[in-house]
Structure formats: C-alpha cells, structure tokens
Amino acid sequence: MTARNSLGIAKAPAETRVVVAMSGGVDSSVTAALLAEQGYDVVGLTMQLYDHAAATSKSKACCAGQDIYDARRVADRLGIAHYVLDYEGTFQRDVIDRFADSYMNGETPVPCVMCNQTVKFRDLLKAAQDLGADALATGHYIRRADGADGPELRRAADADRDQSYFLFATTRPQLDLLRFPLGDLTKPETRALAQRFALAVADKPDSQDICFVPNGNYAEVIAKLRPAAVAPGDIVHIDGRVLGQHNGIINFTVGQRRGLGIGGEAEPIYVVRIMPDTAQVIVGPKEALLQQAFTVQNLNWLGAGEGPSEGLPVTVKLRNTQPPIAAQVFAHDAPGKLRVVLASPEGAVTPGQACVMYDGDRVLGGGWIERPSHQQPLNLRRAMAATV
Amino acid sequence: MDRPLTYLDYNATAPLRPGVRTAVTEAMAQFGNPSSVHRAGRAARAIVEDARETLARAVGGATGQVVFTSGGTEANALALRGLAKAMGARTVLAASIEHTSVLAHVGATSTVRSNHNGIIGLSDLAKILDESPKPALIALMAANNETGVIQPVAEVVAMARQYGARVHCDAVQALGKVPFDIKALGVDSASFSAHKLGGLKGCGALVLAPGLEIAADVPGGGQERRRRAGTENTVGIAAFGAALRDLPELLADAHRIAALRDDLERQIAELHPGVRVYGAGAPRLPNTSCLGLAGLTSETQLIGLDLAGIAVSAGAACSSGKVAASHVLLAMGINPAEANCAIRVSLGWDTTADDIARFVKAWRALADRQRPAGALAAKASA
Structure with missing residues (x-):
C-alpha cells in the first residue's frame, strides 16, 4: 500500500x-x-x-x-x-x-x-x-x-x-x-x-473587485448588457413620501447611504429595499435597515448529516468583509431553503448576497439571501418592526 | 515534459532540414550587407541570388520576379495591396477558406463561398465577378492549411481571364508537398514561406509572373528591385534556398507520407464510427488530415495529446492560446459544435510509422476517457 x-x-x-x-x-x-x-x-x-x-x-x-x-x-x-x-x-x-x-x-x-x-x-x-x-x-x-x-x-x-x-x-x-x-x-x-521561486509575479498587486468590471463601475456594465435596466423610478421614504427620482435600480444596493442625491432629511437615510416591479428605491433611517430573520435559498450543506438540525446554533457571515455573527437556523417549508434568525438585528441583510454558516472554523455551507417576495406595504416602518 | 516528441504539426512549421543547418552556419559567417560594394557584401549578395535562382527554378518563375519577404503573411499582403494597386484592381476577392493573412485584405461581400469539401465555389465566384467592379484580383490558395484540400487553381485562372481579372495564389502549404508551378497554372503571383518546408521562420517570398509589376508596400532602400525595402535576411534566405534544394527529395517522399496519413485515418475511424475526416472527398495534400469526433473537443484533444507528447493543432491559434473553431470548417458548412471538435494532424519528412502508432494510442486513450470504459474497445474488436 x-x-x-x-x-x-x-x-x-x-x-x-x-x-x-x-x-x-x-x-x-x-x-x-x-x-x-x-x-x-x-x-x-x-x-x-x-x-x-x-x-x-x-x-x-x-x-x-x-x-x-x-x-x-x-x-x-x-x-x-x-x-x-x-x-x-x-x-x-x-x-x-x-x-x-x-x-x-x-x-x-x-x-x-x-x-x-x-x-x-x-x-x-x-x-x-x-x-x-x-x-x-x-x-x-x-x-x-x-x-x-x-x-x-x-x-x-x-x-x-x-x-x-x-x-x-x-x-x-x-x-x-x-x-x-x-x-x-x-x-x-x-x-x-x-x-x-523567483516568480516574476511576486510583487504583482492583488486583484481588486470583480474581474469583468475593471474600473469598479458595475452599473455601467449592466447598463450595457440590459439597457432597459436604466429605467428611472421614484425614491420613496418608508413613511410614504416620494423624495425624488433615481436613474435605475441597478445603481442601488441595500444599505447604501451615499449617492442618493437626497437632502433636507433630519436623519441620514439609507436604501432599505429595492422594488424591481415598481422600479422604486425605498429609503429610510438606519434603524429601518435592521432585520433579524430572513430566508436563504439554494442551500449547500457541508456539515454533518443531510442538513442542519432544527434551531442549530451557528455563526454566519452576511458579506465577505463582516466578522461572523451568532444565529440559529430553522427548517423552511420549501426544499433547499432555510430560515435564519440572528441573535440580534443586523443592518446588512442584503438580498442576493450569500449567508455563509460556520461552526467555529468549519464551513457548514450556506445559501443566498432571498428578497422578501411579499409587497411591503407603505408605511413600512411599522410593518418592518412587526416582522422582527 | 521530457517525453520524446511525436511531431505531427508540419503545417504549422516543419523541423529544420539537415542541409539547412549547414547552410545557415555558412551564411552566418558571411556577415556582409548584400547591398555593399565590397567583398563581404558581394559574398552575402551571392547567397541571396543563389537562393533566388533556386526558388525561381523550383516554382517555375523568373529570377527577376522573386521578391523575398519576412514570410507568407507579408508576401500575401504585398500581393493583395501592391499588386492590386499596380494593376488598378477595383475589387479584391478571396475564397472563404483562405488563410487569415489573405482574408484580412478582403471585405465580407467579396468572399467566395466554398462547397462542403472546402473547395471554392466556381459558380459563386463567377457571380461575384459578374457583379463586382472590374478589374478584380482573386486570391486563391493552392492547398488549404487546415484540411489540405487542393483548390482548382487552373480553372479559376481560366475564369479570371474571361473577366480580365488576375489571380494571386497562396502556395505556402503546397510548396514541398505537391508540385507547384506558376507558369503551368498561369497565376499572376504566388506566395511562399520557408519554414513550412524546413527552412527558418521569418523568410518567405512573393513570385510574380513575368512582366508583372507591383507597388512597394514598405518604402525605403532599393532592395528587391524597389519592391520591398530593407536589408535582406541573408541567413533566412540561405536557409530557404537550402530547403528548396531538397525539394525533389521532399516530393518523392509524398507517397510514403500519404500512406502513413491514410493509415492513421483508417485506424482512428475504426476506433469510433462517429469519426469524420473533413475534405476527404476532395483531392488533398498527402500529409494533412483534419479529423474530429463530435463531443470530444479540439481543446481536450490538443491538451491531452500534448500531455502524451504528441503535437497537433486545431483551428486558428489565438494569441491568447485559446482554441477557437476553424473558420475553414465553418465555411464548409460544418456546424460550430462539430467544428469545435476537429483537430489537424499534419505529417512530414521525419514522420515514421511509430509516430502514427503513438498518435493512435494516445487518441484512443482520450476518446476512451470521454466514454464508458471499454466502449471503444468493444467497438474496435467487433
């Protein structure tokens, strides 16, 4: 042998x-x-x-x-x-x-x-x-x-x-x-x-960002691929006020503060939700971003067994640069999905990002953060507080 | 990486002929500038003129009509620009199966379709000649670099005469593999490359029919009868001449090479009923086989064969090294998925039966890996 x-x-x-x-x-x-x-x-x-x-x-x-x-x-x-x-x-x-x-x-x-x-x-x-x-x-x-x-x-x-x-x-x-x-x-x-090893690339700088978006301007790349994506729409406050116009939802990310072009609000405002069907960008104060529970889809499980046990305590990363935070995972009715409940509300639950689960250093797997499918009513502030 | 190399890519370039090495070494000692008046210059000049005479004799051209260039690409450019300009051509036409160094000079509407065997379509040519501003310059290769298919050059020349058109023939792949004679074919110009027949890279020639003139593309000194400025590549030209002196030997070897090629095709076809040989229904160069098996990509074959120490090629080699589908196969009406599965195997003077056996063994291993084990073996023994 x-x-x-x-x-x-x-x-x-x-x-x-x-x-x-x-x-x-x-x-x-x-x-x-x-x-x-x-x-x-x-x-x-x-x-x-x-x-x-x-x-x-x-x-x-x-x-x-x-x-x-x-x-x-x-x-x-x-x-x-x-x-x-x-x-x-x-x-x-x-x-x-x-x-x-x-x-x-x-x-x-x-x-x-x-x-x-x-x-x-x-x-x-x-x-x-x-x-x-x-x-x-x-x-x-x-x-x-x-x-x-x-x-x-x-x-x-x-x-x-x-x-x-x-x-x-x-x-x-x-x-x-x-x-x-x-x-x-x-x-x-x-x-x-x-x-x-005397490799010529020893001092080559690390690659940055997304390889096919060389200058970091991803919106420009998308606009070239999907010209329809630049359709303008309303910027709406969670209290229902239309604060202004935007030049396409692709220019916005949940949690974004800069580049909204909105002045005169008493508190700093953030993108809290993007509504592709109505081309609305929903904004609100920082606390409106906070979210404690969400669904992940297309789960890949690398832990023991076929999937997590009900209420399994894990740590999760909701974006690459964030340190892991405590959470529990629960079964979901739909196959390939899980319900994730964070130990405390977070302001960085961005649909489309990955939620990666850990047990200490071990990677247990993860899934994609789902965009809530139901239409959020305006006034959102109360409604979002209720879902937490 | 130290495995013995089975080299089956002669259409890309051929290994140096033994006589070429000697000629190169001798030419390197003659460092003079062929344009110089002194003894050193004259010695260099003699090398260039010896090779010029050898080439003219070998291809049925006139010594004074040989223009040495940096290779086939430049020779094609010189014809399609310089000859076109001198004759006042208002249209430059080419077959769709031409090399990219020709197609680069031709617009899409001036590209002549080819048939399923990769032969230029004569009726399409006549139609385009009818409709195009006259006079026209037609580019037609003697033999295709990817399929080896030999083109009906004499017929096209005859048709061109009726339309007052001229014909430039890219004979880069034909030279050294099949007889090629400018005078017998009646073409107005022909391009050649030294390294395809065992000379050095960086040397080629355009040979013009007697009495024809061209406009120089590179101005400067008066070299090459003011047709191509720049100090002559004496070492490359000496190597070209030496390779050409072996021409009778190379042509006499054609039967042996064709037998090896046919044997290779027969063995590969026996391994799988889906194997196709492109252009097999047409007259071909004796050394070239363009074959493929749908589902086994060119990329996989090229890499797998290389890792087994066997050199072949596929399609057009991009500068990045990626393997793209051959425009020649696409022009023959082969669908892109199938064209992506073709490779070119090209044999030459140093190819032996052992090389063929090694190729077949390695190709079989690749094809087997793609399918359930034993599937091919069962077919082969059935």
Whole structure:
C-alpha cells in the first residue's frame, strides 16, 4: 500500500497529476510552484473568461490579457505544461448574465461565487478530469480536511485572507477533487515563497473587485448588457413620501447611504429595499435597515448529516468583509431553503448576497439571501418592526 | 515534459532540414550587407541570388520576379495591396477558406463561398465577378492549411481571364508537398514561406509572373528591385534556398507520407464510427488530415495529446492560446459544435510509422476517457 502524498492521494507525487487553475496572480502561481517543487505532475490551466479588449475601456491596458501572459511565463519558469481554455461563452451565460439579472431583480449578487460554482468547479473541474487529473488545486485561502463525513472546509489560517465566503457553494463531490495548498499560509508567506521561486509575479498587486468590471463601475456594465435596466423610478421614504427620482435600480444596493442625491432629511437615510416591479428605491433611517430573520435559498450543506438540525446554533457571515455573527437556523417549508434568525438585528441583510454558516472554523455551507417576495406595504416602518 | 516528441504539426512549421543547418552556419559567417560594394557584401549578395535562382527554378518563375519577404503573411499582403494597386484592381476577392493573412485584405461581400469539401465555389465566384467592379484580383490558395484540400487553381485562372481579372495564389502549404508551378497554372503571383518546408521562420517570398509589376508596400532602400525595402535576411534566405534544394527529395517522399496519413485515418475511424475526416472527398495534400469526433473537443484533444507528447493543432491559434473553431470548417458548412471538435494532424519528412502508432494510442486513450470504459474497445474488436 502506497503512503498518502501531501495531497492525501495514495500515489507517488510523480504519478499524481494535479491541474492548477492559474490566473496569472501570485497565489495560483505559488500554488503551482509548490506542487511542482514537490514533484507532482503539474498541469497549469488558465481560463479565458471574457474579451478583455471589450471589457476594458479603450484607454486602459489589456490587464487580463496580461494575466494570461503572466500565467504562461510562470509555467515556463516552472517547466510545467500550460494551456488556456476558452470559457467566454459559459462565463457570459453563467456569471455575467446572472449578475445582471440579479441586479435587475433588486439584489446585490456575488459573481465570484457564481463563477466558482459554474465555470471553475463544474467546467474546469471536468476539464481536469478529462485530462486524467487526480486533483484540481487552486490558490484560494481556505483549508480542506478529510473528516468523518468526508471532506470538510475550514476557514483559512490567515483570517484576513480567508476566502470561505466565496467557496461555501462548493459541493462534497467537488471537494473530493479540490485541493487548496495555500490554506495554511499568510499572504506575506505566499509572497515570500514567490520571491524564493523567483516568480516574476511576486510583487504583482492583488486583484481588486470583480474581474469583468475593471474600473469598479458595475452599473455601467449592466447598463450595457440590459439597457432597459436604466429605467428611472421614484425614491420613496418608508413613511410614504416620494423624495425624488433615481436613474435605475441597478445603481442601488441595500444599505447604501451615499449617492442618493437626497437632502433636507433630519436623519441620514439609507436604501432599505429595492422594488424591481415598481422600479422604486425605498429609503429610510438606519434603524429601518435592521432585520433579524430572513430566508436563504439554494442551500449547500457541508456539515454533518443531510442538513442542519432544527434551531442549530451557528455563526454566519452576511458579506465577505463582516466578522461572523451568532444565529440559529430553522427548517423552511420549501426544499433547499432555510430560515435564519440572528441573535440580534443586523443592518446588512442584503438580498442576493450569500449567508455563509460556520461552526467555529468549519464551513457548514450556506445559501443566498432571498428578497422578501411579499409587497411591503407603505408605511413600512411599522410593518418592518412587526416582522422582527 | 521530457517525453520524446511525436511531431505531427508540419503545417504549422516543419523541423529544420539537415542541409539547412549547414547552410545557415555558412551564411552566418558571411556577415556582409548584400547591398555593399565590397567583398563581404558581394559574398552575402551571392547567397541571396543563389537562393533566388533556386526558388525561381523550383516554382517555375523568373529570377527577376522573386521578391523575398519576412514570410507568407507579408508576401500575401504585398500581393493583395501592391499588386492590386499596380494593376488598378477595383475589387479584391478571396475564397472563404483562405488563410487569415489573405482574408484580412478582403471585405465580407467579396468572399467566395466554398462547397462542403472546402473547395471554392466556381459558380459563386463567377457571380461575384459578374457583379463586382472590374478589374478584380482573386486570391486563391493552392492547398488549404487546415484540411489540405487542393483548390482548382487552373480553372479559376481560366475564369479570371474571361473577366480580365488576375489571380494571386497562396502556395505556402503546397510548396514541398505537391508540385507547384506558376507558369503551368498561369497565376499572376504566388506566395511562399520557408519554414513550412524546413527552412527558418521569418523568410518567405512573393513570385510574380513575368512582366508583372507591383507597388512597394514598405518604402525605403532599393532592395528587391524597389519592391520591398530593407536589408535582406541573408541567413533566412540561405536557409530557404537550402530547403528548396531538397525539394525533389521532399516530393518523392509524398507517397510514403500519404500512406502513413491514410493509415492513421483508417485506424482512428475504426476506433469510433462517429469519426469524420473533413475534405476527404476532395483531392488533398498527402500529409494533412483534419479529423474530429463530435463531443470530444479540439481543446481536450490538443491538451491531452500534448500531455502524451504528441503535437497537433486545431483551428486558428489565438494569441491568447485559446482554441477557437476553424473558420475553414465553418465555411464548409460544418456546424460550430462539430467544428469545435476537429483537430489537424499534419505529417512530414521525419514522420515514421511509430509516430502514427503513438498518435493512435494516445487518441484512443482520450476518446476512451470521454466514454464508458471499454466502449471503444468493444467497438474496435467487433
């Protein structure tokens, strides 16, 4: 019986083919370098996701084109095979279109999760298997461990870098093949490794925001994709007053304070709800944002059993940058849904964002925060207080 | 990455011929500028003129009508711009199956459809010639780079004469694989590339029919009879000449190569009834096979074969490295999903039966991985 190698596979490293998803950034480059150094049969794959020339404005450099070049140069330096796969069509369908649709539906989507769910861990994983790979490794900061229920996900050792929020939708069959060699490292350690491997990308800045929205102006991207989405509508206070006009619901996110163009209110006002059917943006004071219970849909469960036990105490993250907060989860009538009740009301329950559940460091799974389907009556202030 | 390489991508580029290495080494010692008056210049000039004579003889052209260029792409550009300008062409036409270095000079309405075998449609050509401003310059390749399908150049020349049109022939893939003679075909110009037959990259030529003139595209010094400015690439030209001196040998090898190619196609077809060979119904270059199996993407085949140490290609290689469906197959009416599953296997002077066996074995492993284990084996032994 062959001993298990560092990836937990019962083969010698040289006999183990590992596909590394290489973005051209420092993390995935170091991932490939570490595995190549350990003697694995490493194959680098880089995904071409969108037409970089079209995505970036004319004045900007062709950044992601540069990323493919960087990935190729790293592979050359490591002496590993490297290929570029064309996923433009599927990325458009499964990520960009869904991103736009989600905004038009009054939500604030997380396209990185959609991408991991589809292009990366469905299509790229399939491509890796087609190439006879024993594992697909990525440069994500997250840890994978083999537990009693099969593979488990745990938060990264470096809490500042932890990417578990973006990986909650990873399924158990996917986790069987996935490996995350950087999960125990800090970012400075990764950069130091990149220096030791003399990789040209050692000092490359981290990627920012959403890759296909290079300048951060997502509304511009959506307006190009869905010209109808820029329909103007009313900005309505929860007490029923129409405070002004807006230039399209896609420009707003629940919890947003700036950019409303409303003056003269006694207290600061926030976007508390987006109503796609009536093109209304509902605003109100900070306390109107507070919410203690909500529904998540498309649950992916990675904890013990088929799903959580009734009233299971967990911690949840409602957005990537937020520390986990205490909550309990309860069954929902509809399949794939759960009711989440927070220990105390929060002002950041944004439809379309993910609600990721933890037991300490272990990722239990998560789901998408659902937009309340019932029409909220105006006056909302009293009605919302009642639902809490 | 250190596995022995089975190289089956001769249409992309061919390995250096042994004689070319020697010629290159010798030419590198002659560092003079061919335009210089002194002895060093004359020695370099002699290298260039020797190669010019060799090329002219090899393709049935006149020595004074050979213009050395940086390769096939520049030679095509020189013809489609320089010849078009000199003859006052008001229309530039090309077959839809032409190389992108030709299509880049041609508008969509001037693209001539091809039939399902990838042969230019003569009735469509006649129709477009009828309707287009005259005179026209027609671009037609001697043989297609992806399917190997040989085009009816002589027929198109005959038709062109009726319309007062001229014909430029991209013979980059034909040279060294099938006999090609400018005079016999009656074309007005033809382009060639050295590295496709074992020379160096960065060297090609445009050969004009006797008496024809072109407008230079790159102005400057008076090199190449004022048709193409710039100091000559003496080393590349020497290599071109050396590769051309092996032409009889290369052409004599065609039967052996065709037999290997046919054997490869037969073995792959036996592995799966769904295997298609594109352009098989037409006369083809002896070395080229464009084949595919719906459901097994070009990308998967290319990568899987490369990991097994076998070099082939597919479609048009983008600068990013992504594999796109071949415009040639799409022009033949193949649906995009199927075109996305085709690869080009091209053999050459150094290909052996062992290479074919390694290709078939590796391809079978790939096809097996896509399907339930043993499904292909059962088919093959049935």
